[in-house]
Amino acid sequence: MRVLCIADGSEQRNGLPYDGLSKAALGGSVSITMSGPEGIVETVRRSHFDIVVIQQSVPDMKLVRHIRKSRVPTPVMILVRQSTPHAVAELLSIGADDCVPASVDPIELLARLQAIVRRVSGHDSRTLHIGRMTVGVDRREVHIDSKLVPLTRREYDLLELLALRKTQVLSKETVLDSLYAGESEPYGKVIDVMICKIRKKMRNFGVDEPFTTLWGIGYRLNEKAFAPLGARNHAAEALGDRSAKESCLPVMPGINIMTSSTILDLT
Structure with missing residues (x-):
């Protein structure tokens, strides 16, 4: 999970996430990028973040209004040190997805x-239910037709990430940031290798092509591959042989537009 943490107002002087957010990051694969409020809309539009967390001493509606008026769809959570029920209600009404105390x-x-x-x-x-596949986020298990798919920890993380973003194409850089948040990232081809290994394991369960590769861009989950066996159309079957022969060439890295924000990675 990639989190853009905005230190708003007086909290900007510190430049660090609240203690609770830092500890929450230790409980899961969470990458935290710290930034001030300046240029937040452009930052979110140019980089892939799962959620924006705004740290405030007291509720201030301006930043949330600015984000929502700019039609940025990324969810927003407010972490606030002091608040009132009325202030929380107003934050939620203008577009915040949640508002919780910093404690x-x-x-x-x-x-x-x-x-x-x-x-x-x-x-x-x-x-997560996607056709024949279920992804148990709490148990960190993947099943096809109720049969456990033997995945390594990293392979599970990759498959869960693509399942959560099943309608999106994720670049190799985004996947690396999400899987190795706060750790020394391995060489770039490790994602291509994992994709190939997962494909081979899925074929043992009758799933011929679980991922769609957009060369030079990234990967996306192929929902059609997990459709019930009886629902497969003739076109998908005709493409089966060609898909099975797909090479495991690496996805060429694209251009990542990054801001000058200070980056703090935690796991």
Whole structure:
């Protein structure tokens, strides 16, 4: 999960995430990018972030209004040190997805962040259902027709990421940031290798092509590949042989437009 943390107002002097957010990051694969409020809309539009977290001493509606008036769809959570029920209600009414006290327990905070990202991605529970495939986020298990798919930890992380963003194409850089948040990132081809290994394992369960590769851009989950066996159309079957022969050439890196924000990665 990639989090853009905005230190608003007096909180900008510190330039660090609240303690609860730092500890929440330790409970899951969370990458935190710290920034001030200047240029936030352009930053979110040019870089892939799952959620924006705004740190405030007291509720200030200006930044949330600015984000929503700019029609940025990225979800927004407010972490505030002091607030009133009226202020929280107003923040939610103008477009914030959640507003919680800075003292919130890190376990609860992480769960709230994950729940917001799931809902935005079109999933309403911790078990993702995509045709024949179920992804148990809480158990970190993937099943095809109720049969467990033997995945490594990193392979599971990659498949879950693509399942959560099933309608999006994710670049190799985005996948690396999400899987290796706060760690020394491995060589670029590691994602291509994992994609190939997952493909081979999925074929043992009758899933011929679980991912769509957009050469030079990235990867996307192929929902049609997980359709019930009886629902497969003739066109998909005709393409089966060609898909099975797809090479595992690496995705060439594209251009990442980054801001000058200070980056703080935590796991």
